[in-house]
Amino acid sequence: MLKIDGITRRFGDVTALDDVSLEIGQGEFFALLGPSGCGKTTLLRIIAGFETPDGGTVTLDGEDLLGRQPNRRPISLMFQSYALFPHMTVAKNVAYGLEREKLPRQEIKKRVGEVLETVGLSAHGDRKPAQLSGGQRQRVALARSIVKRPRLLLLDEPLSALDKKVRADMQLELKRLQNEVGITFVVVTHDQEEAMSLADRIAVFEHGHVRQVDEPVALYERPRTPFVADFVGANNLFEGTTGAGALLTEDFGPLPGTPLDGLEEGAKALLGVRPEKIRLVEAGTVAGGLKGAVLDVSFYGGVSHISVDVPGHVRPVLVAVQGASGVQPGAEVDLSWEAPDAVIIPGAR
Template structure:
């Protein structure tokens, strides 16, 4: 059941658009997270819900009632401030009782409810202390107790864990989730920390520049991001630009890459996103060289410099000492030879030659630099050939390895691979990599 309904909310501050038509439905009893980088509008939205900020357009209803007309102090909504905003001149118990006193509850009821909530947050012993005498984690629990003692319909939490150190934070994440389950209040937490949102929330709305990019549960958000922003903001990812085709992505440099279609429409530009842990180093359509290996205990992080899919480049990059510019000058010669002649990379080429369907060719012709093309003008790579005649060969050769921005959205034309346990490759190794189609997804650019 929808508790809070936000529809088409807009808010501008001078020239800055803080919220640009945000619509969200938050369900009763849900742990909901508003996630986004600073300046994405999440705090403005939170302040609108709390009643400290007005909206220019749109509607906000709580259980069907228009909320925008209700002043902050009359809303059945409480906010836990990022700074906690505990009253320094009141004791812990005084802070918690403050909201109940405003409701003019009988003294005995106030005392009983304060004691109850103090026990719930484990601070019964600190009731008589002042906020200044508490640790960060304790202050956070007082702030939370002060908010939940009012039994609000909705509890807003502004960056609840940002003021805590790392160890306490992990503890608090778990505790907050348990508490929410116990008290049954709908939580809306605002955070810029994707880990925090992922670990606690039932559903997450990712905000970017005042608009909602995607609303989904954590697993969907991670596994099936709808947009490039979401795929990039949540977790680590590798990206390949190209055109959506049936069964994957047609990339100008890497040929055909397998992926689920996701939200992409065949024939339109799309970005393929594949998580580092989904990439396998034991064979696949891509070839590369291991640049760097870092071991993090349970996990190894491997950075691989990619070679474009065409057979032309592969041999040159396979030359052990330096796969940089000089050897690549020899590449055009070998490029004329059919893919099958270059033994180690033969696995990479077949898909590229067969995959590109007619829909892939028009967009690829718009790519200014298709590094693979000059040598392959005679090669059987049909998808790449049309623009090849216009690309200057020397530029193309150097761009293979140096002009990263043209190759891939992944930093430096590299791909990050995560392996469980100790690394099974070393820097300098030539590797073939790939992934199953269901482990990669196409997202909107």
């Protein structure tokens, strides 16, 4: 549906986007993920029409999008700040875009009523934004964005202003709403959990480049670059060279892992193993593997995070176990994992 081909955007000496190409399908929930300053919001603004690229094309259903004025594009953009009119009621905020298009009054009333019911705000139509909670204001902004029935809805950090509990609720609400209305969503976020829980596919950005596009599970379990392995979720990374079913390291010997396809033996590589894939047992229980001392144990309700100091490794190794952990700081432990649970990728940090 949306094809972005070779988009480049420079601001003076800074290249915000460097030859970015993406394809986004009809009805897809697509996330642009990356740290601040990586170019994801610039791309969103180009799609919306607020920025003009220095090169490349953007087409929607095969038609050139860049040659159309922002108000002539079948696109809605939901801002990070929501940008609601404080002097208007909820219903008036939602109806504003339709009124500007001079739709019949009965049509406006019908569509506003339908969309307020969809977002669960039918009883709040007469309220002003100041009388609503953060989550309710976010729903009003969503309702205003979808009431015009755009082909594409762009969301710029839509949940960043909400507290953690409301954010979790609204993640579910966004996904439900997207499935219900059938609009293609493109969301910009720097929050990995948000992207993983919402999106059908994710594009990871770094310094204006797309490093990987994949479904959330594949992105998490099989990152293809050192940046993606380090940025998406918690990961323990070890440097070495590729061996047969293992990463060969100077300090720890062979560490079990599964190399990505096409990775030659003897090449410089990184092994990434997720905290929940590591087994932690008393010292002396496992022959070989990693050995260390527990630095800290943090309990997060459903899971405990254990930091282990492994001599020769730059960072503490993070281990995640279900529930409360019986291990105490200072305990000597062995660490191990299975080869299929760790991925070996090309390059080094």
